[in-house]
Amino acid sequence: MKIIVPMAGMGKRMRPHTLTVPKPLIPIAGKPIVQRLLEEIAKVSGEEIDEIAYIIGDFGSEVENQLKEIAANLNASASIYYQREALGTAHAIHCAADSLDGKVVVAFADTLFKADFVLDNQADSVIWVQKVEDPSAFGVIKMDENNKITDFVEKPQEFVSDLAIIGIYYFKDGANLKSELQYLLDNKLVVNGEYQLTDALENMKNKGLSFVPGQVIEWMDCGNKDATVNTNQRILEYHKDDKLVADSLINENAVIIPPCYIGENVVIRNSVVGPHVSLGDNSLVENSLVSNAIVQTNTKIAGGNIKNSMLGNFVEVVGEAKEYSVGDYTNC
Template structure:
């Protein structure tokens, strides 16, 4: 099994945090989004992962590429880096990794996380991960028949068709077939809004009689902007806490301070006269003094003093000293 992860987008809705770190590497409960994503996929497919192919922009740099390869290796897989130079749509992005599209493949966009308990139907030509949503008009959705097979793909329906939204994770029994269908779109310049779309390839495959079935997830968590990313961090902390995962490093220093679970507290964190939690992630070597923090995501090597934070997101190597509350400051920022 191979996993292909298109992640060349800049993540503009999550600025300033994505000015210095690509969105898929933003930590959720102490681990990069993309790392948690491929781990969750591995748990669902229950097969050995041979390769994880990451599609990035050249501006991400060598450090990001090395970090992604390390993520793949931690899962016992080969890590491969491909580059997408222009944002020409989902099909174009996937085809940037066409050399890796052999055998069974999973395509997963690295701005979403999920929790699921279902068995992957490897007899299907494709499995499309879906989740029920309150407002289907904002998503691409699928319609099912009485055999639980996908009969239609509808993009942002203006009238109600179904409430099963496509969350951006797909399984294909044959990577070669997917590659052929997407290559057809590129060769014949089949676009919508000037972009090559994966859904056009899926529709062609369905018209040829290929079987598509849904993979229904229990929880779908977005990381599109600051507020939903902080919310996703809180939800993930609660899931991990319920699973009994050890989230607080043994090296944490507590001086007249309290941790209210669930929290992720990284190595070398120091808490002085502070209360942290619930639903807080603090990255390694962060120091918190005379503060109260809840429902927040703080990255590494940051100093927080005299703060009362709720729904906050703070980057790496930042300094915050003040009375603001629902803040969002990026790497190396100073507010004092």
């Protein structure tokens, strides 16, 4: 099975954190978002992952090498494709046309999920969905009495369904999807200037392919700072029984309230950390209170009272009690 990961977006809602790193590589409980996403898909698929195809912008060789390493950790090969223009979801996936054959999962890398189903890999297509309170903000599906998807409706203003499409799709034969994407591009079938994946799905359904839902337990957004901090909290809760604290931690008169992720060579001195804190490698916390926060690597917090915050790499925070959302190499 192959996984196609469109992730060329600029991540503007996550600035300043995405000024130096693509959003899918922001760490959640110590692992990049895209790595956690791929690991969960691998669990649900029940099959070996042969290839992971990333569709990226001009992110540079360091990012590309990191993505290849993530694929290697799943015993998969990595392919890198580029989306030079933001022309919609269908266009993004088509950039990886050479990898669209056989069993394929397409997963947009700005969301995480938890599921207890095993993928029905004999279905023509499985669309991951989750019940939401306000369907008008999402693309949703309609189903018949046999649990088959009959319609895809984008941001309905009147209620038709509360099952929102979360941005993960399975196709038994990626060649069918490839053909429909090519049709959209060849005929310049755009909506608001963009090529839409839902149009390709509709065409496939009209040709007799069967679509069924795969309903997840939880769908976690990483679209902005508050949502990402909340997702970090949920992931820590899911993994609270795992080993999350590195043996290299130096704890000097500190209290750690689990669950927390603490990376390598972290020093915590005269402080209370947790719950729901992720501390990256080589960070220092002293004389501080830190809760519900993502702190990346080589960051120093001194005399602070920090909560509901995201701090980048090489940040220094001294003597403040507030919420933060600051990027790399910042002094506060």
